[in-house]
Amino acid sequence: MDEAKEKDRLLLATLANVPFDGWSITALRAGARSAGIAEAEAIALFPRGAAELVEWFSAWADRAMLARLDSGEFSALKVRDRVAAGVRARLAVLGPHREAARGALAVLALPQNVPLGLKLVYHTVDAIWYAAGDTATDFNFYTKRALLAAVYGATMLYWLDDRSPDCVDTDAFLERRLADVMAVPKIAERLRAAADRLPNPFRFLRAAQRR
Numbered sequence: 001m002d003e004a005k006e007k008d009r010l011l012l013a014t015l016a017n018v019p020f021d022g023w024s025i026t027a028l029r030a031g032a033r034s035a036g037i038a039e040a041e042a043i044a045l046f047p048r049g050a051a052e053l054v055e056w057f058s059a060w061a062d063r064a065m066l067a068r069l070d071s072g073e074f075s076a077l078k079v080r081d082r083v084a085a086g087v088r089a090r091l092a093v094l095g096p097h098r099e100a101a102r103g104a105l106a107v108l109a110l111p112q113n114v115p116l117g118l119k120l121v122y123h124t125v126d127a128i129w130y131a132a133g134d135t136a137t138d139f140n141f142y143t144k145r146a147l148l149a150a151v152y153g154a155t156m157l158y159w160l161d162d163r164s165p166d167c168v169d170t171d172a173f174l175e176r177r178l179a180d181v182m183a184v185p186k187i188a189e190r191l192r193a194a195a196d197r198l199p200n201p202f203r204f205l206r207a208a209q210r211r
Contacts, residue, residue, distance in 0.1 A: 001067050003045070006037070006045060007045050007046070007056055008056075008060060009035050009037075009051065009059055010028075010032060010037055011031075011056055011057060012032030012035075013027055013031035013032070013034040013037075014027050014030070014032075014053065015031075015057075015121060016030075016031070017030040017031055018097075018099065018100040018103055019100065019103075021173050022050075023050040023053050023054055023100075023104065023107050025043075025049060026047075026050075028043070028046065029042065046077055050107050051107060051112075051113050051116060054107045054116075054120075055120065057097075057100065058104070058120040058123070059123070060091060061094055061118075061124075062090070062123060062124055062127050064093040065090040065093050065124075065127065065128075066131055068083065068089040068093065069082075069131045073116065074131075075133075078135060079134075080178065080182065081133050081134035082133065083128060083129070083148065083178070084174060084175065086127075086128035086131055087134060087148075087151070087152055087155055087174055088171065088174070091170065095167075096149055099159065100158070101160065102160050104184070105160075107157075108120070121152070121153065122145065122149070124151055125148040125149045126143045126145055128148060128152075129145060129148065138205055147181050150181075151174070151177045151178060154173075154177055155170060155174045158170055158173045169200060178189060
């Protein structure tokens, strides 16, 4: 079994323990026992501990999200609706692991993990935009991802405490946030002007990926 599949298997076994033990070595050890993986091997798969586990959790959720979007129905949607469907799919993947997702945000809020948190949000919104068919390579590339990062982040925080049936309140919240973005046509120009004066973290991450 290749390393990625083994890490997925260990992650999924560990997730059941995260609500009780947090993103910790204790949860990882319990997951290893459940998956029949030697403790030493489990630690070797995630040597950086909680941060690395959370990073893999986010990457796994992105892959699962894209798998949900791989359908003819999705490709037939308008771009705005594809973006909304992407956010919904990501939250649907996290649905069975809501407390683990909440704990992951706590890990990423630690000062030493803030850059990692930014990178993971970038990967998620970038994956949604590409799935939606975005081919932008100019300033719009960064504008779209910055705007979606704000919408996705706000929607996820709302979703974490949403107890409405089938999260219909979250869905309505998402639609309002997307409508807010679409209703401000001058926002791209304001961001363009700001980008001329300030470093763009998304541009930095995009360049770093090419190295």
